[in-house]
Amino acid sequence: MRVFVILPAAGLGTRMAAGQPKQFLELAGAPILIHSLSAFAQVPQVAAIYVAVRPSEQDRVETQVREHGFAEKVRIVPGGDTRQESVANALNTLECADDDIVLVHDAVRPLIDAGTIARTIEAVEKHDAALVGLPAIDTIKQVERTADGAMITATIPREYIVLAQTPQGFRCGLLKRAFAEALADGFTGTDEASIVERSGAQVFVVPGSPANIKITQPGDLELAEFYLSRR
Ligand code: C5P
Numbered sequence: 001m002r003v004f005v006i007l008p009a010a011g012l013g014t015r016m017a018a019g020q021p022k023q024f025l026e027l028a029g030a031p032i033l034i035h036s037l038s039a040f041a042q043v044p045q046v047a048a049i050y051v052a053v054r055p056s057e058q059d060r061v062e063t064q065v066r067e068h069g070f071a072e073k074v075r076i077v078p079g080g081d082t083r084q085e086s087v088a089n090a091l092n093t094l095e096c097a098d099d100d101i102v103l104v105h106d107a108v109r110p111l112i113d114a115g116t117i118a119r120t121i122e123a124v125e126k127h128d129a130a131l132v133g134l135p136a137i138d139t140i141k142q143v144e145r146t147a148d149g150a151m152i153t154a155t156i157p158r159e160y161i162v163l164a165q166t167p168q169g170f171r172c173g174l175l176k177r178a179f180a181e182a183l184a185d186g187f188t189g190t191d192e193a194s195i196v197e198r199s200g201a202q203v204f205v206v207p208g209s210p211a212n213i214k215i216t217q218p219g220d221l222e223l224a225e226f227y228l229s230r231r
Contacts, residue, residue: 006104123204213227
């Protein structure tokens with residue numbers, strides 16, 4: 001059994017308003033994407049890492065990957081218009097056995113740690129599908145959008161809620177079959193688990209850490225620097 005990693009890194013990151021996609025912003029002297037890559041490159045079981053990028057950014061990513069010494073394990077593939085398309089492009093080039101493991105991780109979660117990656121791999125070995133999730137701390141409300149905001153329609157008991165992070169890991173055969181079904185049905189999900197769930201498989205939750213933030217909006221970079229400085 002081998003472990004492969006897919007890092008979708010083809011987003012535009014418009015919410016960040018930083019003038020360039022957030023995965024290329026510098027965090028403690030290295031691009032965010034390189035921090036994420038480095039975490040997985042150091043895992044001995046990982047055979048190869050597929051990074052999906054916009055074709056216009058391929059040269060810059062290849063240079064960064066080479067400069068940081070990860071070229072041997074990394075394959076660059078073209079990203080798509082949605083995260084799902086970016087992951088699908090990587091998955092299509094990945095030749096794997098059914099029981100190999102594929103971990104998908106947001107390139108913009110640079111603070112992922114070795115322990116969480118190891119626990120995710122163990123969970124996939126046992127359950128075939130697993131994601132890192134954070135229990136909800138706040139009270140969760142369901143709302144209906146209105147012209148001037150939102151109106152609450154229900155309160156969802158928070159013990160039923162987990163906030164999905166990444167990595168999300170799956171047996172390769174299971175993930176490929178679920179992606180093929182989603183494509184045939186025209187379904188687009190915002191994470192891989194939603195695609196696998198609709199195929200009927202159960203997805204196990206690995207407890208995550210609040211430090212595994214997704215760099216999304218102004219201020220997140222400062223927060224990531226703070227967490228890094230405490231390591
Ligand atoms: O946009 P969001 O924050 O959900 O992006 C999560 C990850 O998916 C990011 O690493 C982003 O670069 C990636 N992505 C992608 N292709 C897209 C959109 C997002 O690889 N078309």
